[in-house]
Amino acid sequence: MPAGIQVFNADGSLGYDPQGRLFRVLARVQYSTVDSSAAFSRQPEDTDLTAVARGWYAPDFTIDIASGTISWRHVNVPLKDRYPGTVEIWAR
Template sequence: MAAGIKVFNADGSLSFDSGQFRLFRLIARVSYGAGDGGSYFTRRSEDTALVPVALNWYPPVFTLDVANSAIYWNFSNVPANYRWPGTVEIWAR
C-alpha cells in the first residue's frame, strides 16, 4: 500500500519520497494587531528551523527568537494606511 507522495525523474529514478522527509509542520498560529508587538508560542525542542508565513496583505517584518519561543513583528516598512491586523503561521521543518 502506497504512503505519501513520490516524485520520479524522467528516467524512472526516485527524486522525492515524502515518507522519508518532512516538508513542514504547522506549530503555531498567532494573531497580531495593527501595531508593533510580539507573542510567545509553544514548540518542541527539535523544532529549530522555523519559518513565519503571513496570511494577509502587507505583512510586517517578523523576527523569530527560537531560544525563547517568541515571534516579534514590526510595521516600520508598511505605510500607515496599510497596517492591518492579521495572522501569521509558524512552520517547522
C-alpha cells in the first residue's frame, strides 16, 4: 500500500508524515559554516513548517514559529565537512 511522502530520522523513526498534502515553499535561506540564525516571513496559518536542506552535510535546523526564525547548529558535522548551503522552509 502506498504511503506517500514520508521523512525519516537518522535512527529510522518517522520524523514527518504530511499525509498526502503538498507543500509550499515559504523561504529559502542561505546557511553558513558557523552556527547562526535568520528571519523569515510567514502567514498566521503557516504553523506546520519543515526545514529541507539542499547541500552536503547539512547542520541541524530549528524553526521558531513565534519569532519567525530558523537556526542552524553544526554539532554533528565535523569542521572539515562544513559547507554553506541553502535550506528551504516548507509549509503545508
